Amino acid sequence: MPVTKTELKNLKSLLTKKGRRQQRLFLAEGVRLLEESLRHRFYPETVYCSLSRLSGREKKLVDSFEDKDVKIVTLSEKQLEYVSPTIAPQGLVGVFKIPEIKAAELFHVRHRKLLLCENISDPGNLGTLIRSAAAFTFEVVLLAGNTADPYNPKTVRSSAGAVFAVKILKVRLEQLLTLVEDEKIFMIGTGPTGRYELNNLTNRLLKDRFLLAVGSEAEGLSDEFMNRCDAVVRIDHETGVESLNAAVAGSIIMKQVYDLLYREKNA
Numbered sequence: 001m002p003v004t005k006t007e008l009k010n011l012k013s014l015l016t017k018k019g020r021r022q023q024r025l026f027l028a029e030g031v032r033l034l035e036e037s038l039r040h041r042f043y044p045e046t047v048y049c050s051l052s053r054l055s056g057r058e059k060k061l062v063d064s065f066e067d068k069d070v071k072i073v074t075l076s077e078k079q080l081e082y083v084s085p086t087i088a089p090q091g092l093v094g095v096f097k098i099p100e101i102k103a104a105e106l107f108h109v110r111h112r113k114l115l116l117c118e119n120i121s122d123p124g125n126l127g128t129l130i131r132s133a134a135a136f137t138f139e140v141v142l143l144a145g146n147t148a149d150p151y152n153p154k155t156v157r158s159s160a161g162a163v164f165a166v167k168i169l170k171v172r173l174e175q176l177l178t179l180v181e182d183e184k185i186f187m188i189g190t191g192p193t194g195r196y197e198l199n200n201l202t203n204r205l206l207k208d209r210f211l212l213a214v215g216s217e218a219e220g221l222s223d224e225f226m227n228r229c230d231a232v233v234r235i236d237h238e239t240g241v242e243s244l245n246a247a248v249a250g251s252i253i254m255k256q257v258y259d260l261l262y263r264e265k266n267a
Helices: 005-013 017-023 031-039 056-067 077-083 123-135 153-158 173-182 198-207 246-265
Strands: 025-029 046-049 071-074 092-097 113-118 140-144 167-170 186-190 210-215 231-233
Touching: 005 017, 005 077, 017 025, 025 031, 025 153, 031 056, 031 092, 046 056, 046 077, 056 071, 056 092, 113 123, 113 246, 123 140, 123 153, 123 246, 140 173, 186 198, 186 246, 198 231, 198 246, 210 246
Parallel strands: 046 071, 113 140, 113 210, 140 167, 186 210, 186 231
Antiparallel strands: 025 092, 046 092
């Protein structure tokens, strides 16, 4: 099925935050991301492909989406380059619905581990944090303040498809703090002034639902959030380095949480 001019225009607009917000859709380009969407059963509304660029692996993926009743639309190479978020498109672009999630749903008792990203403005850093959240079994990623769009193509690509694996929601900090207090969720902040190491919090992590918060590299977490934290943890490192990248620091702490809980569970 060929693409229409209107469809092509709408597809191009998804490269912008305004276009994504208006259409409630986002793009994922390339075979790896689309394979991840298939693996997590997060199916696209439409897959656009340039037949001349499809390898055997990509053709197999298109067939799999057709089996799931996903609409397949063909593009010329020029059209694909026009709508692709990358310089050298691979031949496949998927269009996905942005999930409609209510904040209350994410605070359901079955969600024990939550990650908060506050003022993580770089899409690459946000994508990395989402990827680490999926890797270390944090079920929910909450975004507050001046945090990047999780469905920016750069974020989606940096997440390596983890945007299809975890629940993601933008929240107001006041709303978040109220929900956390009502649900009695243990709040853990991160920063160089932290007085705790994760080992000191083992009992709370095993017993309670908890939220781990990561702030911007430049300023860290806001005072409003830090003042409400039950504990603030730190990562010790050599003094010759002033601070760690926010995505690196957050990923290290999530891995520490994962190891600690796994060790205690299997002790």
